[in-house]
Each structure stands twice: as structure tokens, then as C-alpha cells.
Amino acid sequence: METQDFRFSSQISHLALDIGGTLIKLVYFSSNGDHCEESRDGTSIVVRNNGGSVLQGKLCFAKFETRKIDDCLEFIRFNILHHSGDQHQNGTACDKLTVKATGGGAFKFADLFKEKLGIVFDKEDEMHCLVGGANFLLKTVPREAFTYLDGQKEFVEIDHNDLYPYLLVNIGSGVSMIKVDGDGEYERISGTSLGGGTFLGLGKLLTKCKSFDELLELSHHGNNRVIDMLVGDIYGGTDYSKIGLSSTAIASSFGKAISDGKELEDYQPEDVARSLLRMISNNIGQIAYLNALRFDLKRIFFGGFFIRxxxxxxxxxxxxxHFWSRGEAKAMFLTHEGFLGALGAFASYNKTQSHDTNDLKPHHHHHHTVQQREETFNCSGEISVLTSFDSIVPDQLVFQIGNKMVYHSSFVEEEGITKACGCPLLPLKSHIKGPAPVSEQDRTDIVDEAITFFRANVFFTNFDIKSPADKLLIYLTFYINVALKRLEGCRTLAVGTKAIINLGLEDIPVPGEAEFPFPGLFPLPQSNEEADLFRNYLKQVREETSGRLLSVAYRANGTPNKWWLAFAKRKFMNVVVL
Ligand SMILES: Nc1ncnc2c1ncn2[C@@H]1O[C@H](COP(=O)(O)OP(=O)(O)O)[C@@H](O)[C@H]1O
Ligand SMILES: CC(C)(COP(=O)(O)O)[C@@H](O)C(=O)NCCC(=O)O
Structure with a gap:
């Protein structure tokens, strides 16, 4: 039997990565082909290919901590994103896939990605990508740039004919300052090592915070004046007006710590976090201004995940x-601040592939986007669609497409396959006793397909059956849902295994019996023998699925894998799983 490479029918394309010192940023495009429907939240992107036909879909963004790179690998594998780079259309799944990658990690982790996912990085220069990403956003996305002063956020209309030159300040772990003169025309004119990494690193040491979010939350409740030495502290409460310093201006960040005679423990971590955030932000703002001054740049765009x-x-x-430029220069921020590099890498597919991201045009939706990280684009005139995101794990957005089953079984060839209740009793790579023929070990079987596509298929509330094997895929998707529900509270592999064994002891209904989950999916058995054959096959395929599910739902150290167990709560085909 021939197995097609079903993964290449994936509706996700153009995965691009920016692997930085602290965070890995992912951008990928998800389309739902030609049959799009207007979505409730209506966030979309349209990519035109050379032939003029249109792919409609949406840009998806995700980020991971670089130190937890395994989570990122798992996310990519789990969402089958690694088959969405530059594909060799006539190739097989084993052919090398190249994916655009930038940031230092594109070098550092190239071997790891190759080994774990079979991806070869097509490396793009980091500065080039930052500029590409910033230009792409400024020219393509409405309401991307904004000013923030005195608590007021104001979107800036970008005049495409008067965008350059500008200063791009990317505040990542460290800070890069780039003078941008046009598309691909730029010069890195400065930088500072006092960046987001400094804030997070010093913050962790000084406050014992475990994460960036915790540190931000602390800083929110702090008061910098407790530790910062103000002009007024030095000048006895008065301004030093002759040189333009008010009494409340910071004269020396953390300066009070010398005169207070206190130890670190005597300060509230909130106040320490606040002073630190102020110190780093202030310093970057000042250096940015000085560099803008060097080249007479009036506009400064700030990006990088430090800003958040x-x-x-x-x-x-x-x-x-504002202070240093006496109101001459303007600080502007970008809605997709943290994804400049990844977007630049994404846009660079344009150079090598038929999909032309230059054809992306803004599309003004009348409703708000559901989440900040979903963006709407459209080609002139053409209305697009589509998907909605589902934030399963905070910080990481997982996509969902349309409402039809996306992945179909590749087992379309029925010749020589025994059937029961209209279901092909497909071969399994299984040693479990049962009626299934034994499949070659290096072949994909229906259980592989069901597990691989579960995450995508479980979202769908209806399906278009393309082959009888799709019915089995539906049944197994449902069964995986049932099994995950049983695993939901099981915190170790051992407990999970026990729960799965108990599930295996339960009666297995067949079509025609009241408990069978999909009445009408399969024809009723014509004899007791056919019913028993189907029951035995289902028993075998369920057991095999259970075993493989355990090995993905739990990590090697026996702890649960949140990516899988998060799906226990899903209802497949509106069937409530108990
Ligand atoms: N969830 C987070 N985890 C860690 N750092 C974060 C997070 N969110 C924002 N940051 C801040 O963003 C910085 C990293 O920004 P980023 O633009 O991703 O840089 P890099 O490319 O060096 O990873 C960190 O140093 C930290 O200050
Ligand atoms: C080396 C880097 C370009 C790496 O980028 P990052 O991962 O920090 O986003 C950046 O950290 C940087 O510009 N550091 C400042 C170096 C300096 O100019 O002093």
C-alpha cells in the first residue's frame, strides 16, 4: 500500500525563527486554502504567489525561553511546523527542509534543530532581519507604531514616502541601534550591553525573582525614590534649575543605597525592581537620543521584548x-516589538520562494483583534478570513483552522485490506494480539497519523470523509481524547499507565450499540462475526494507541507533557468525553 506524504498538505507554511540570547521567537503563516469562511474574530493575512492566486490565512506568533529550547522543539514538532519551511515539492518527508532562522541561536543551535527535527537553518543576518521586520511592519500593518507619553498611547500614521531615515533601537538581551535609510539600507551605529538581559539578570540576583513577568509585576508595585538618589536629595529638596534639573529628577540610580546604611534585605524587592527598570530604560533612552543626534534622526523606533x-x-x-532632545526627537514603539527579527526572517522567504510577502497589504477590520499578537492583513480588494487562536498556554498561541478536519488519512488504497463495518482493518506496527496485519516498522501507520494530527483534528466540529480510513482516524482522534481525559489528573507516568490499563479493561462498543460514539459513521455489522472482528480490531488499535500516547504524553523523566494533557479538555465533534 502506498502512503502519501500527508504532512505536505499542511496549511501552515513559512516557519521562521529568531533565536536570541533570552527568547526564541517563532512566526509562521497558516492558511486554510481556497475555502475560507469569515471568522468571528476575522484576523487574516493574504499571501499572493507568483501565479496571482492567493493563499489566505494568518500570521501566528509564539515565543519560548531559549534556556527551555526543548519546549520550542516540542511545540514545532507537535504542531508539525517543521514541515513548513522551504519544501521540495517532489521530495519525501525525509528530504532536508530548510527554515529561515536568525539570531545568535541560528548558529548555536543549528545542529540541535537538524538532529531533533531534521530542519536545516537557512541563516539570515540578525540586523538585516531586524530592519526587514521593522520596515515590513511599518509599511504593512496599520496602527503598528505609537507614541507613549504622559500615559497616552497615540498611534502614528506612517507616511511611506517619509519613513526614512530612522533609528531602530532593538532592546533584547543587549541593545542594538541601527540607522535605517531604506529597504535593506542600514548601518548598525551603536549598541549597549546594558539591556533586557541586564534588567532580568540583575533583577533575579537582587530580588530573587524567578521570571521576567514576576520581576515586572514587582516593579509595578515599587517606588524608585526609595533607592534612587534624587536631585532634591542632594540639593535639600530644591530644583537645580540652572542646569534644568528638577528636584524629582534622578541624580544617581541606586545612589541612596550608599547613604542609607542599609543592606539589600532592608529594601523591598518591589522598590529594587522599580529602580532597576527605571535605570535601564532611562539609559537606553539617553543613548538612543545621543545616536539620533549624531545622525540627525528625528524618529526613533524601539523594539525588542524588553519593552513588552x-x-x-x-x-x-x-x-x-523628550528631555534630552528638548522635544525634537520622538520615541515610538511597535505593537509587534519582540518579533522584528522573526518577521524579517519570515519576509526573507520572499527572496527564495514564490510566495510574495511584498504583496501583503493592510486590511482594515472594523472589529478589534482578539489578541494583540494576531494581525490582520489583506490584499487589495480581497477579503480574507479566518482562523482563531486558542491560547492554551500563556505566552504561546496555538492556531486553529476553519472547522473542517484538516488532516486526512493517507491510507486511501483499499486493495487487499479486510474490512469490518466498512472500516479497513489497516496494518499496525504492533505486537499486541489482534486481527490487524503487521505493518513494517519504519512505515507510518494509522496510529501514527492519529497521534500526529490529533492536536489539529481535535478542534474540528465536522468533517469531510475522504476515504474509509478517515473514519478510523476520526474514531482514534476520539479515543485519544478519551484517553487524555483519563490521564488528566495523573501526575506521573506510572499513575497514567495504570489509568490507561483500566481504560483498556472497559467494554468496547461497536456500531449499532448505544454507547458507540458516532452513530452512522460506520455501517452496522451484518453478523456477530463481523461485530466481533471489528471489536477485536478496535481493542487492538486502542491498546496500541494507548501505549504510544503514554510515550508522548509523558516525558522521559515520567512527568506529564503539558502540550498533550492540555488537550484533555477538548470536545471532539461535540462529543463530551467523560
Ligand atoms: N517571558 C520572558 N522571559 C524572559 N525575558 C523576557 C520575557 N519577556 C520579556 N523579556 C525581556 O526581553 C528580553 C529579551 O528580548 P528579546 O528581544 O527576545 O531578545 P533576545 O533576542 O536577546 O532573546 C529579556 O532579556 C527580558 O528583559
Ligand atoms: C549581540 C547582540 C546583537 C545579540 O542580539 P540579542 O540576542 O541581544 O537580541 C546584542 O546583544 C547587542 O547588540 N549587544 C550590545 C553589544 C554592544 O554594542 O555593546
Whole structure:
């Protein structure tokens, strides 16, 4: 029997990665082909290929901590994103797939991605991608750039004919400052090592915080004046107006710590976090201004994940730029601040592939996007669609397409296959006793397909059956859902195994029996023998699925894999699983 490479029918394409010192950023395009429907949240993107036909879909964004790179690998594998780079259309799944990657990790982790996912990185220069990403956003996405001053966020209309030159300041682990003169025309003119990594690193040491979010939350409740030495502290409460310093201006960040005679423990971590955030933001704002001054640049765009849309950070940077430039220069921020590099890498597919991201045009939706990280684009005139995101794990957005089953079984050839209740009793790579023929070990079987595509298929509320094997795929998707429900509370592999064994002891209904989950999916058995044959096959295929599910739902150390267990709560085909 021939197995097609079903993964290449994937509706996700153009995965691009930016692997930075602290975070890995992913951007990928998800289309639902030609049969799009208007979605509720209506966020979409349209990519035109050379032939003029249109792929409609949506840009998806995700980020992971670089130190937890295994989570990222798992996310890519799980969502089958690694088969969405530059594919060799006539090739097989084993052919090398190239994926655009930038950031230092594109070098550092190239071997790891090759070994774990079979991906070869097509490396793009980091500065080039930052500029490409910023230009792409500024020219393509409406309401991308905004100013933030005195608590007021104001979107900036970008005049495409008057965009350059500008200063791009990317605040990642470290800070890069790039003078941008046009598409692909830029120069890195400065940088500073006092960046987001400094804030997070010092913050962790000083406050014992475990994460960036915790540190931000702390800083939110702090008061920098407790530790920062103000002009007024030095000048006895008065301004130093002769040189333009008010009494409340910071004279020396953390300066009070010398005179207070206190130890670190005597300060509230909130106040330490606040001073630190202020110090780093202020310093970056000032260096950015000085560099803008060097080249007479009036517009400064700030990006990088350090900003995180945080009002206090943006306000501090804006005030620094405003103060030092005496209102001449403007600090502007970008909605997709953290994804500049990844978007630049994404846009660079344009150079090598038929999909032309230059054809992306803004599409003005009348409703708000559901989440900040979903963006809407459209080609002139053409209305597009489509998907909605489902935020399963905070920070990481998982996509969902249309409402039809996306992945079909590749087992379309029925010749020589025994059937029961209209279901082909497909071969299994199984040693479990039962009526299934034994499949070659290096072949994909229906259980592989069901597990691989479960995450995508479980979202769908209806299906178009393309072959009898699809019915088995549906049954197995349902069964995986049942099994995950049983695993939901099982915190170790041992407990999970026990739950699965118990599930295996339960009666297995066949078509015609009240408990069979999909009445009408399979024809009724014509004899007791046919019913028994089907029951035995289902028993065998369920057991085999259970075993393989355990090995993906739990990690090697026996702890649960959140990516899988998060799906226990899903209802497949509106069937409530108990
Ligand atoms: N969830 C997070 N985990 C760690 N750092 C974060 C997070 N969110 C924002 N940051 C901040 O963003 C910085 C990383 O920004 P990013 O643009 O991704 O840089 P890099 O490319 O060096 O990873 C961190 O140093 C930290 O200050
Ligand atoms: C080396 C880097 C370009 C790496 O980018 P990152 O991962 O920090 O986003 C950046 O950290 C940087 O510009 N550091 C500042 C080096 C300096 O100019 O002093």
C-alpha cells in the first residue's frame, strides 16, 4: 500500500525563527486554502504567489525561553511546523527542509534543530532581519507604531514616502541601534550591553525573582525614590534649575543605597525592581537620543521584548528622549516589538520562494483583534478570513483552522485490506494480539497519523470523509481524547499507565450499540462475526494507541507533557468525553 506524504498538505507554511540570547521567537503563516469562511474574530493575512492566486490565512506568533529550547522543539514538532519551511515539492518527508532562522541561536543551535527535527537553518543576518521586520511592519500593518507619553498611547500614521531615515533601537538581551535609510539600507551605529538581559539578570540576583513577568509585576508595585538618589536629595529638596534639573529628577540610580546604611534585605524587592527598570530604560533612552543626534534622526523606533508594552518602560524611554532632545526627537514603539527579527526572517522567504510577502497589504477590520499578537492583513480588494487562536498556554498561541478536519488519512488504497463495518482493518506496527496485519516498522501507520494530527483534528466540529480510513482516524482522534481525559489528573507516568490499563479493561462498543460514539459513521455489522472482528480490531488499535500516547504524553523523566494533557479538555465533534 502506498502512503502519501500527508504532512505536505499542511496549511501552515513559512516557519521562521529568531533565536536570541533570552527568547526564541517563532512566526509562521497558516492558511486554510481556497475555502475560507469569515471568522468571528476575522484576523487574516493574504499571501499572493507568483501565479496571482492567493493563499489566505494568518500570521501566528509564539515565543519560548531559549534556556527551555526543548519546549520550542516540542511545540514545532507537535504542531508539525517543521514541515513548513522551504519544501521540495517532489521530495519525501525525509528530504532536508530548510527554515529561515536568525539570531545568535541560528548558529548555536543549528545542529540541535537538524538532529531533533531534521530542519536545516537557512541563516539570515540578525540586523538585516531586524530592519526587514521593522520596515515590513511599518509599511504593512496599520496602527503598528505609537507614541507613549504622559500615559497616552497615540498611534502614528506612517507616511511611506517619509519613513526614512530612522533609528531602530532593538532592546533584547543587549541593545542594538541601527540607522535605517531604506529597504535593506542600514548601518548598525551603536549598541549597549546594558539591556533586557541586564534588567532580568540583575533583577533575579537582587530580588530573587524567578521570571521576567514576576520581576515586572514587582516593579509595578515599587517606588524608585526609595533607592534612587534624587536631585532634591542632594540639593535639600530644591530644583537645580540652572542646569534644568528638577528636584524629582534622578541624580544617581541606586545612589541612596550608599547613604542609607542599609543592606539589600532592608529594601523591598518591589522598590529594587522599580529602580532597576527605571535605570535601564532611562539609559537606553539617553543613548538612543545621543545616536539620533549624531545622525540627525528625528524618529526613533524601539523594539525588542524588553519593552513588552509596559507603560512604565515606554514612559521612561519617551521621557528620556523628550528631555534630552528638548522635544525634537520622538520615541515610538511597535505593537509587534519582540518579533522584528522573526518577521524579517519570515519576509526573507520572499527572496527564495514564490510566495510574495511584498504583496501583503493592510486590511482594515472594523472589529478589534482578539489578541494583540494576531494581525490582520489583506490584499487589495480581497477579503480574507479566518482562523482563531486558542491560547492554551500563556505566552504561546496555538492556531486553529476553519472547522473542517484538516488532516486526512493517507491510507486511501483499499486493495487487499479486510474490512469490518466498512472500516479497513489497516496494518499496525504492533505486537499486541489482534486481527490487524503487521505493518513494517519504519512505515507510518494509522496510529501514527492519529497521534500526529490529533492536536489539529481535535478542534474540528465536522468533517469531510475522504476515504474509509478517515473514519478510523476520526474514531482514534476520539479515543485519544478519551484517553487524555483519563490521564488528566495523573501526575506521573506510572499513575497514567495504570489509568490507561483500566481504560483498556472497559467494554468496547461497536456500531449499532448505544454507547458507540458516532452513530452512522460506520455501517452496522451484518453478523456477530463481523461485530466481533471489528471489536477485536478496535481493542487492538486502542491498546496500541494507548501505549504510544503514554510515550508522548509523558516525558522521559515520567512527568506529564503539558502540550498533550492540555488537550484533555477538548470536545471532539461535540462529543463530551467523560
Ligand atoms: N517571558 C520572558 N522571559 C524572559 N525575558 C523576557 C520575557 N519577556 C520579556 N523579556 C525581556 O526581553 C528580553 C529579551 O528580548 P528579546 O528581544 O527576545 O531578545 P533576545 O533576542 O536577546 O532573546 C529579556 O532579556 C527580558 O528583559
Ligand atoms: C549581540 C547582540 C546583537 C545579540 O542580539 P540579542 O540576542 O541581544 O537580541 C546584542 O546583544 C547587542 O547588540 N549587544 C550590545 C553589544 C554592544 O554594542 O555593546
Amino acid at each position: 508594552g509596559l507603560e512604565y518602560t515606554m514612559d521612561t524611554i519617551s521621557v528620556a528622549v
